[in-house]
Amino acid sequence: MTQNPYLWLILTLPLAGAAINGFLGRRSSKTAVTTVALSFSGLAFALALWIAVGFSSAAAPYGFDLAHWIRSGSFSADFAFYLDQLSLVMLLVVTGVGFLIHIYSVGYMWDDPSYYRFFTYLNLFMFFMLTLILANNYLLMFIGWEGVGLASYLLIGFWFTKDSAASAGKKAFIVNRIGDFGFLIGLFLLIQHFGSLNFTEVFSKIQPLAPETSGAGLLTAIGILLMVGACGKSAQIPLYVWLPDAMEGPTPVSALIHAATMVTAGVYMVSRSHVIFERAPIALTVVAVIGTLTALFAATIGITQTDIKKVLAYSTVSQLGYMFMACGVGAFSAGIFHLMTHAFFKGLLFLAAGSVIHAVGGEQDMRKMGGLRSYIPWTFMTMGIATLAIAGIPPFAGFWSKDEILWKAFSSEHGSWIFWLIGVITAFLTSFYMFRLLFLTFFGDYHGSHVDEHGHGSHDHAHGHGEPHESPMVMLVPLMILAVLSTVGGLVGIGNRFEQFLAPVFGSGIEAVGETASRGTELLLMGVSVTVAILGFVLAYMLYVSKPELPEQIATALGSFYKAVLNKYYVDELYAKLFVKPLVDGSTAILWQGVDRKVIDDSVNSAADGARHVSDEARHMQSGNLRSYAGWIAAGAAVLIAYMIWMGVAR
Amino acid sequence: MVPLSYYLVLSGILFACGVTGFLIKRNIITIFMSIELMLNGVNLSFVAFAAHWHVLAGQVFVFFVMVVAAAEATVGLAIIIAVYRTRETLNVDQVNLLKL
Numbered sequence: 001m002t003q004n005p006y007l008w009l010i011l012t013l014p015l016a017g018a019a020i021n022g023f024l025g026r027r028s029s030k031t032a033v034t035t036v037a038l039s040f041s042g043l044a045f046a047l048a049l050w051i052a053v054g055f056s057s058a059a060a061p062y063g064f065d066l067a068h069w070i071r072s073g074s075f076s077a078d079f080a081f082y083l084d085q086l087s088l089v090m091l092l093v094v095t096g097v098g099f100l101i102h103i104y105s106v107g108y109m110w111d112d113p114s115y116y117r118f119f120t121y122l123n124l125f126m127f128f129m130l131t132l133i134l135a136n137n138y139l140l141m142f143i144g145w146e147g148v149g150l151a152s153y154l155l156i157g158f159w160f161t162k163d164s165a166a167s168a169g170k171k172a173f174i175v176n177r178i179g180d181f182g183f184l185i186g187l188f189l190l191i192q193h194f195g196s197l198n199f200t201e202v203f204s205k206i207q208p209l210a211p212e213t214s215g216a217g218l219l220t221a222i223g224i225l226l227m228v229g230a231c232g233k234s235a236q237i238p239l240y241v242w243l244p245d246a247m248e249g250p251t252p253v254s255a256l257i258h259a260a261t262m263v264t265a266g267v268y269m270v271s272r273s274h275v276i277f278e279r280a281p282i283a284l285t286v287v288a289v290i291g292t293l294t295a296l297f298a299a300t301i302g303i304t305q306t307d308i309k310k311v312l313a314y315s316t317v318s319q320l321g322y323m324f325m326a327c328g329v330g331a332f333s334a335g336i337f338h339l340m341t342h343a344f345f346k347g348l349l350f351l352a353a354g355s356v357i358h359a360v361g362g363e364q365d366m367r368k369m370g371g372l373r374s375y376i377p378w379t380f381m382t383m384g385i386a387t388l389a390i391a392g393i394p395p396f397a398g399f400w401s402k403d404e405i406l407w408k409a410f411s412s413e414h415g416s417w418i419f420w421l422i423g424v425i426t427a428f429l430t431s432f433y434m435f436r437l438l439f440l441t442f443f444g445d446y447h448g449s450h451v452d453e454h455g456h457g458s459h460d461h462a463h464g465h466g467e468p469h470e471s472p473m474v475m476l477v478p479l480m481i482l483a484v485l486s487t488v489g490g491l492v493g494i495g496n497r498f499e500q501f502l503a504p505v506f507g508s509g510i511e512a513v514g515e516t517a518s519r520g521t522e523l524l525l526m527g528v529s530v531t532v533a534i535l536g537f538v539l540a541y542m543l544y545v546s547k548p549e550l551p552e553q554i555a556t557a558l559g560s561f562y563k564a565v566l567n568k569y570y571v572d573e574l575y576a577k578l579f580v581k582p583l584v585d586g587s588t589a590i591l592w593q594g595v596d597r598k599v600i601d602d603s604v605n606s607a608a609d610g611a612r613h614v615s616d617e618a619r620h621m622q623s624g625n626l627r628s629y630a631g632w633i634a635a636g637a638a639v640l641i642a643y644m645i646w647m648g649v650a651r
Numbered sequence: 652m653v654p655l656s657y658y659l660v661l662s663g664i665l666f667a668c669g670v671t672g673f674l675i676k677r678n679i680i681t682i683f684m685s686i687e688l689m690l691n692g693v694n695l696s697f698v699a700f701a702a703h704w705h706v707l708a709g710q711v712f713v714f715f716v717m718v719v720a721a722a723e724a725t726v727g728l729a730i731i732i733a734v735y736r737t738r739e740t741l742n743v744d745q746v747n748l749l750k751l
Contacts, residue, residue: 624747630673
């Protein structure tokens with residue numbers, strides 16, 4: 001392992017930025033806060049780029065031991081970092097997209113009174129995310145894992161005076177706890193059976209083990225538990241419910257944390273643990289099934305949503321499902337590839353949505369938009385590119401990665417045509433709801449009442465202005481850069497170059513199967529996925545541009561099914577009935593009224609009461625009368641002497 | 652020779668007088684004198700035992716007791732004067748500020 005002393009600096013820089021802004025930001029000017037936040041995250045990005053330039057696959061993996069942390073018997077976990085091809089990709093995505101979103105936030109958050117707090121949290125998030133990525137053991141990764149959860153909580157609840165934002169933050173935190181519970185137990189199992197949490201050590205001990213093909217064993221258990229953790233962080237069924245609510249946060253946060261970086265941590269963690277999963281086929285199948293179902297399930301909900309950010313949130317859940325599908329069929333590099341392109345186009349979509357919301361003065365309901373194309377042309381263009389990318393239209397980034405996943409789902413030995421079919425249906429739905437969003441927002445007539453009348457609502461930006469207006473340059477430049485990346489970002493995957501780059505991490509064993517044999521099939525499948533993407537576009541065009549009255553009729557015709565989808569299949573209500581209400585009721589009746597009040601309070605109170613009663617009696621002995629004291633002493637002495645005499649006589 | 656028991660009985664009577672005086676008298680000075688009486692009752696028994704067993708330790712003890720009693724008398728009388736100056740009484744039943 002080559003030592004690289006700059007690794008620790010990358011993640012310390014954002015922490016320093018967070019510290020400076022956090023302690024001094026309240027009294028500094030906005031310019032100073034901006035300078036600190038941007039320079040520290042920008043420096044981190046520059047350093048990451050510099051490391052990437054000097055990165056050589058021959059010397060990889062790089063490592064750096066910063067300090068000892070836990071040394072207990074043979075177990076050790078240190079503040080030590082690890083950089084291989086996989087973490088390099090993540091590093092560049094997080095610092096790069098993170099830096100762009102920092103720039104964008106300057107424009108978006110400028111009027112917010114808690115400007116410095118926002119950037120403090122944002123830098124703090126960068127620090128924890130980089131810890132997660134660069135850790136060389138599961139425990140340090142878990143620190144980052146929890147840290148990004150904290151940053152996410154703080155940022156979702158950024159406008160904490162708004163009730164819905166505060167409770168959305170809590171929901172995200174609590175749902176993530178459920179996942180972390182599984183993750184932790186997985187880690188305990190690793191410690192118990194392999195005596196270490198260090199990636200290199202654990203994997204070298206697992207490497208010689210045979211795959212658990214005949215039945216479920218230790219590795220399967222660990223794999224599934226890790227997947228539970230990933231389900232929480234990456235918003236997969238059944239723990240996805242927090243992500244749509246997380247849209248209460250400021251839009252740059254949705255872009256950075258709830259689309260581009262944090263939610264992909266689960267994918268990263270599963271890929272990092274590929275050695276475990278490759279030896280646990282059942283766990284792999286679980287990952288694939290969860291991913292596939294989530295992709296389809298979330299996509300169907302996305303069709304009916306009218307809040308622009310909610311559509312994108314469900315789209316994120318769905319795309320994350322794709323990534324897990326890829327991991328589940330053993331195509332980890334395809335999953336990471338999609339993670340990267342998704343960071344570009346989904347980050348862009350959210351930022352563009354933020355720009356739209358900014359333009360119409362805080363409105364998020366797409367039915368009240370429309371026709372914005374001419375008002376905000378730059379936002380329209382960049383968002384259009386992102387939509388083409390996510391829909392999988394070649395040659396945009398999403399096409400390459402999505403096609404890679406679908407092909408792997410079909411051809412890999414862990415794959416199956418069912419995964420592929422559901423993937424293609426999802427691709428169709430994705431294309432449809434994304435173009436629906438685009439058409440509702442930018443085409444037709446402007447439905448919004450002019451902003452003055454309702455613009456000072458609850459949301460992000462409330463200016464008093466009449467016409468929708470284009471965002472400032474500081475917001476548009478990140479949009480344009482991301483648009484370029486969304487266009488060309490997929491080209492790195494041509495000729496499997498991305499896969500070959502990651503091959504030292506994942507090995508090429510699983511993925512090489514059937515690669516050359518069925519070139520024709522691959523092209524055919526590619527044709528199918530492009531066709532469905534175009535079909536989605538055509539359908540959306542028909543429904544929302546040429547015949548705008550049709551969707552309502554269809555909705556009425558579908559009746560209760562449409563209503564179920566519109567209400568997100570009542571999953572939130574189901575969880576509330578199934579888990580939340582029993583918990584709340586149980587806590588109220590048993591823990592609060594029963595244990596706390598009856599047992600704890602009563603025992604403390606009766607102990608105090610008892611002490612008072614006893615001392616009330618005893619205090620009369622303290623008469624203050626000197627002669628009575630003397631009497632007591634004399635009586636006591638007499639009793640003592642009598643006792644001694646009696647004892648002496650008895651002996 | 653006077654038997655030991657005589658001395659002890661006298662010692663007991665002296666001590667009992669001291670205790671009784673201590674308990675029934677209200678004047679601090681009388682109480683103080685009762686304490687001296689008790690001490691001397693004990694002294695008598697010490698001396699009696701010392702003579703009986705031919706051990707000098709008992710007599711040494713008596714000297715100790717006398718020294719302590721002298722010191723105690725100085726401090727005690729000083730306290731009594733102080734009490735009289737603040738309370739203007741020597742009745743112990745009225746010196747009861749510590750009462751609840």
